[in-house]
Amino acid sequence: MRLVLLGPPGAGKGTQAAIIAEAHDIPHVATGDIFRANVQQETALGTEAKAYMDRGELVPDDVVIGMVQDRLTEDDAADGFLLDGFPRTVPQAEAFEVWLQERDWPLDAVIRFVAPEEELIARLESRREIEGRSDDDSEVIRKRLVEYRSKTEPLEDFYEERGLLRDVEAVGEIEEVGRRTLDMLASLERA
Numbered sequence: 001m002r003l004v005l006l007g008p009p010g011a012g013k014g015t016q017a018a019i020i021a022e023a024h025d026i027p028h029v030a031t032g033d034i035f036r037a038n039v040q041q042e043t044a045l046g047t048e049a050k051a052y053m054d055r056g057e058l059v060p061d062d063v064v065i066g067m068v069q070d071r072l073t074e075d076d077a078a079d080g081f082l083l084d085g086f087p088r089t090v091p092q093a094e095a096f097e098v099w100l101q102e103r104d105w106p107l108d109a110v111i112r113f114v115a116p117e118e119e120l121i122a123r124l125e126s127r128r129e130i131e132g133r134s135d136d137d138s139e140v141i142r143k144r145l146v147e148y149r150s151k152t153e154p155l156e157d158f159y160e161e162r163g164l165l166r167d168v169e170a171v172g173e174i175e176e177v178g179r180r181t182l183d184m185l186a187s188l189e190r191a
Protein backbone atom coordinates (compact mmCIF):
# COMPACT_ATOMS: atom_id res chain seq x y z
CA MET A 1 0.00 0.00 0.00
CA ARG A 2 1.00 3.62 -0.47
CA LEU A 3 0.21 5.49 2.70
CA VAL A 4 0.71 8.94 4.16
CA LEU A 5 0.49 9.73 7.87
CA LEU A 6 -0.85 13.06 9.00
CA GLY A 7 -1.15 14.44 12.50
CA PRO A 8 0.44 17.06 14.73
CA PRO A 9 3.78 16.62 16.53
CA GLY A 10 3.18 14.29 19.47
CA ALA A 11 0.29 12.42 17.86
CA GLY A 12 2.44 9.30 17.76
CA LYS A 13 2.98 9.06 14.01
CA GLY A 14 6.45 7.61 14.32
CA THR A 15 5.40 4.92 16.78
CA GLN A 16 2.39 3.88 14.75
CA ALA A 17 4.39 4.07 11.53
CA ALA A 18 6.71 1.34 12.79
CA ILE A 19 3.71 -0.91 13.51
CA ILE A 20 2.08 -0.31 10.12
CA ALA A 21 5.32 -0.65 8.13
CA GLU A 22 6.09 -3.96 9.76
CA ALA A 23 2.56 -5.34 9.31
CA HIS A 24 2.42 -4.32 5.65
CA ASP A 25 6.09 -4.96 4.85
CA ILE A 26 6.65 -1.51 3.39
CA PRO A 27 9.46 0.97 4.12
CA HIS A 28 8.81 3.64 6.75
CA VAL A 29 10.06 6.89 5.26
CA ALA A 30 10.24 9.55 7.98
CA THR A 31 11.52 12.91 6.79
CA GLY A 32 12.38 14.03 10.34
CA ASP A 33 14.55 10.91 10.79
CA ILE A 34 16.29 11.50 7.45
CA PHE A 35 17.02 15.09 8.44
CA ARG A 36 18.29 14.06 11.89
CA ALA A 37 20.59 11.44 10.33
CA ASN A 38 21.95 14.10 7.98
CA VAL A 39 22.49 16.53 10.83
CA GLN A 40 24.39 13.87 12.74
CA GLN A 41 26.56 13.02 9.73
CA GLU A 42 27.09 16.74 9.12
CA THR A 43 26.13 16.53 5.43
CA ALA A 44 25.28 19.64 3.40
CA LEU A 45 21.60 18.71 3.63
CA GLY A 46 21.92 18.34 7.39
CA THR A 47 23.59 21.72 7.80
CA GLU A 48 20.84 23.38 5.78
CA ALA A 49 18.02 21.64 7.63
CA LYS A 50 19.38 22.08 11.14
CA ALA A 51 18.82 25.83 11.39
CA TYR A 52 15.14 25.40 10.55
CA MET A 53 14.63 22.36 12.75
CA ASP A 54 16.20 24.01 15.79
CA ARG A 55 13.72 26.87 15.46
CA GLY A 56 10.77 24.51 15.03
CA GLU A 57 10.25 25.78 11.48
CA LEU A 58 9.70 23.76 8.36
CA VAL A 59 12.60 23.08 6.02
CA PRO A 60 11.99 24.73 2.58
CA ASP A 61 9.71 22.76 0.26
CA ASP A 62 12.16 22.29 -2.62
CA VAL A 63 14.71 20.68 -0.30
CA VAL A 64 12.18 18.23 1.14
CA ILE A 65 10.44 17.33 -2.11
CA GLY A 66 13.65 16.34 -3.89
CA MET A 67 14.83 14.36 -0.90
CA VAL A 68 11.61 12.34 -0.60
CA GLN A 69 11.34 11.64 -4.32
CA ASP A 70 14.92 10.35 -4.35
CA ARG A 71 14.16 8.09 -1.42
CA LEU A 72 10.99 6.69 -3.02
CA THR A 73 12.78 5.71 -6.22
CA GLU A 74 14.85 3.19 -4.26
CA ASP A 75 13.92 -0.44 -4.92
CA ASP A 76 12.30 -1.15 -1.57
CA ALA A 77 9.56 1.42 -2.24
CA ALA A 78 8.49 -0.01 -5.61
CA ASP A 79 5.51 -1.87 -4.14
CA GLY A 80 4.49 0.60 -1.50
CA PHE A 81 5.66 2.92 1.26
CA LEU A 82 4.58 4.68 4.38
CA LEU A 83 5.36 8.38 4.53
CA ASP A 84 5.72 9.95 7.95
CA GLY A 85 6.26 13.72 7.95
CA PHE A 86 5.70 14.34 4.25
CA PRO A 87 3.88 16.09 2.70
CA ARG A 88 3.62 18.82 5.29
CA THR A 89 2.54 21.80 3.19
CA VAL A 90 0.09 22.23 0.32
CA PRO A 91 2.90 22.95 -2.20
CA GLN A 92 4.62 19.70 -1.11
CA ALA A 93 1.35 17.79 -1.57
CA GLU A 94 0.74 19.32 -4.99
CA ALA A 95 4.23 18.54 -6.25
CA PHE A 96 3.99 15.04 -4.83
CA GLU A 97 0.60 14.42 -6.43
CA VAL A 98 1.99 15.25 -9.88
CA TRP A 99 5.01 13.03 -9.27
CA LEU A 100 2.80 10.10 -8.17
CA GLN A 101 0.53 10.56 -11.19
CA GLU A 102 3.54 10.40 -13.51
CA ARG A 103 4.35 7.01 -12.02
CA ASP A 104 0.77 5.82 -11.91
CA TRP A 105 1.18 5.35 -8.18
CA PRO A 106 -2.11 6.33 -6.53
CA LEU A 107 -2.15 6.71 -2.74
CA ASP A 108 -4.34 4.22 -0.87
CA ALA A 109 -4.99 6.37 2.17
CA VAL A 110 -3.93 9.35 4.21
CA ILE A 111 -4.21 8.41 7.86
CA ARG A 112 -4.86 11.26 10.27
CA PHE A 113 -4.03 10.66 13.93
CA VAL A 114 -6.28 12.73 16.14
CA ALA A 115 -5.42 13.76 19.72
CA PRO A 116 -6.23 16.74 21.96
CA GLU A 117 -3.67 19.56 22.16
CA GLU A 118 -2.91 19.09 25.91
CA GLU A 119 -2.12 15.45 25.28
CA LEU A 120 0.26 16.39 22.45
CA ILE A 121 2.17 18.88 24.57
CA ALA A 122 2.40 16.44 27.49
CA ARG A 123 3.77 13.71 25.24
CA LEU A 124 6.36 15.97 23.63
CA GLU A 125 7.55 17.28 26.98
CA SER A 126 8.01 13.75 28.27
CA ARG A 127 9.76 12.66 25.07
CA ARG A 128 12.33 15.38 25.64
CA GLU A 129 13.31 13.76 28.92
CA ILE A 130 13.61 10.35 27.27
CA GLU A 131 15.11 11.08 23.84
CA GLY A 132 16.74 14.47 24.37
CA ARG A 133 15.71 15.79 20.95
CA SER A 134 16.91 19.37 20.63
CA ASP A 135 13.58 20.52 19.14
CA ASP A 136 11.54 19.18 22.06
CA ASP A 137 11.92 22.20 24.39
CA SER A 138 8.75 24.08 25.34
CA GLU A 139 9.20 27.10 23.06
CA VAL A 140 10.11 25.02 20.03
CA ILE A 141 7.27 22.56 20.71
CA ARG A 142 4.79 25.42 20.67
CA LYS A 143 6.30 26.71 17.45
CA ARG A 144 6.02 23.27 15.83
CA LEU A 145 2.34 23.06 16.80
CA VAL A 146 1.73 26.52 15.33
CA GLU A 147 3.53 25.51 12.13
CA TYR A 148 1.36 22.41 11.97
CA ARG A 149 -1.88 24.33 12.38
CA SER A 150 -0.99 26.95 9.82
CA LYS A 151 0.87 24.97 7.16
CA THR A 152 -0.01 21.29 7.50
CA GLU A 153 -3.63 21.34 8.63
CA PRO A 154 -4.78 22.66 5.22
CA LEU A 155 -3.63 19.31 3.83
CA GLU A 156 -6.48 17.65 5.66
CA ASP A 157 -8.94 19.36 3.29
CA PHE A 158 -6.68 18.66 0.33
CA TYR A 159 -6.85 14.91 0.97
CA GLU A 160 -10.45 14.96 2.17
CA GLU A 161 -11.43 16.40 -1.23
CA ARG A 162 -9.66 13.47 -2.86
CA GLY A 163 -11.52 10.98 -0.70
CA LEU A 164 -8.31 9.70 0.91
CA LEU A 165 -8.51 10.95 4.50
CA ARG A 166 -9.04 8.31 7.23
CA ASP A 167 -9.17 9.29 10.90
CA VAL A 168 -7.71 7.22 13.70
CA GLU A 169 -8.20 8.18 17.35
CA ALA A 170 -4.62 8.45 18.66
CA VAL A 171 -5.47 8.36 22.37
CA GLY A 172 -5.01 5.09 24.28
CA GLU A 173 -2.39 2.36 24.51
CA ILE A 174 0.09 2.14 21.64
CA GLU A 175 -1.08 -1.39 20.81
CA GLU A 176 -4.69 -0.31 20.83
CA VAL A 177 -4.08 2.61 18.44
CA GLY A 178 -2.04 0.23 16.30
CA ARG A 179 -4.87 -2.28 16.18
CA ARG A 180 -7.36 0.44 15.24
CA THR A 181 -5.11 1.55 12.41
CA LEU A 182 -4.49 -1.94 11.05
CA ASP A 183 -8.21 -2.77 11.24
CA MET A 184 -9.01 0.38 9.28
CA LEU A 185 -6.44 -0.55 6.61
CA ALA A 186 -7.77 -4.10 6.42
CA SER A 187 -11.27 -2.77 5.79
CA LEU A 188 -9.87 -0.57 3.00
CA GLU A 189 -8.21 -3.57 1.39
CA ARG A 190 -11.46 -5.52 1.52
CA ALA A 191 -13.43 -2.67 -0.04
Ligand code: ADP
Nearest residue numbers: 009010031032052053057058059064085086088
Ligand atom coordinates in the same frame (compact mmCIF):
# COMPACT_ATOMS: atom_id res chain seq x y z
P1 ADP B 1 7.43 16.18 14.56
O1 ADP B 1 6.37 15.66 13.66
O2 ADP B 1 7.39 15.56 15.93
O3 ADP B 1 7.53 17.67 14.63
P2 ADP B 1 9.52 15.25 12.70
O4 ADP B 1 10.60 14.34 13.12
O5 ADP B 1 8.53 14.74 11.73
O6 ADP B 1 8.86 15.74 14.05
O7 ADP B 1 10.15 16.59 12.07
C1 ADP B 1 11.13 17.32 12.76
C2 ADP B 1 11.51 18.58 11.96
O8 ADP B 1 12.02 18.22 10.65
C3 ADP B 1 10.36 19.53 11.64
O9 ADP B 1 10.07 20.40 12.70
C4 ADP B 1 10.89 20.25 10.39
O10 ADP B 1 11.83 21.24 10.73
C5 ADP B 1 11.63 19.16 9.65
N1 ADP B 1 10.74 18.48 8.65
C6 ADP B 1 10.39 17.16 8.66
N2 ADP B 1 9.58 16.88 7.61
C7 ADP B 1 9.41 18.04 6.92
C8 ADP B 1 8.69 18.42 5.76
N3 ADP B 1 7.95 17.55 5.05
N4 ADP B 1 8.75 19.71 5.35
C9 ADP B 1 9.48 20.61 6.01
N5 ADP B 1 10.18 20.33 7.13
C10 ADP B 1 10.16 19.06 7.59
